[in-house]
Amino acid sequence: MRLERPAPPGPPQPVADPVRELMAAHRELCERATHPLEIAAALEEAGVAAATAGRYRHADVFALAEELFxxxxxRPAEPAVRAPVGGPVPPVPVRRRDRVGRLVGVLGVVLLPLVTVLGPAGGPGAARVPAALAVAAWAAAGPADWSARWVRHAGQVQLRSAATAAEFRARMRPVLPVAVGLQLAALAVTSFAALAVLTALAPRPGPVAGGLLHEVVQRAGPAQWAGQAAVGLLLVGAAVLRRCGGGPAGAAALLGATGLGALLAGLRALGALPAWATGPGALTALAAGSLAAVLLPYGWRVVGEPGAHR
Known part of the structure; x- marks a missing residue:
């Protein structure tokens, strides 16, 4: 009886491409991404770390993101929707509604210092300083937008130079604090100028002690200066989010501060607030400061994401 020899083993079968499963899971992100760092950040959020990147035959997450990219x-850009001739007018885009909400929010936040003249805090000439601060805040809205443009430009520069998503985030950490500092400096200049004009046009009675600089600074109390700073923080935070893809959150914060200020003014008129909250500027500091304390940390997180700087 003749025994048949077993057939020699054939060549090893190729292992399935492990990157395909990531391509299927993150296809929409990869189609819309403008830089591999956006994909790397999404992979890190999904739990793909340097230790697990080896399973996909890559040394790190950024190299894996580069292959996916x-x-x-x-995905090609979607063409603009046009209404046919004689047809119905298309609905107003969401961007336009967001723009209206942002403008209303900016106007409300700028006018927050005027709530200090409502109710028991009002009196003869009480609206002069709040009106000057409101004008100064409105003038500082332009520098806030300029600072936001600079933040986005810095993000685009770092997208081209950073090697990994972690390096991008590390480089972007100080960007928002610098923008906030620039905004506060611009707001201090406009506030000082507005109060200087007010002092020249309507000086306070009595001799001037300490010179013009001291007199201008003393026209507003500590709470009014704190409220003015909080308004500046809100303005720059909302402007940065608008430039970096988080416009609805910024507009919501502006509108929320306006609504909270109006609510606090109503409570003060009813005598439902403590005595320390009835002085000039206290309500502005409370309303704008509380919303800024929420908005700025969120904005700092958004600025650190590569996808925010497309």
């Missing part, structure tokens, strides 16, 4: 074609 190269293999998945970009």
């Amino acid at each position: 190269a293999r998945v074609p970009r």
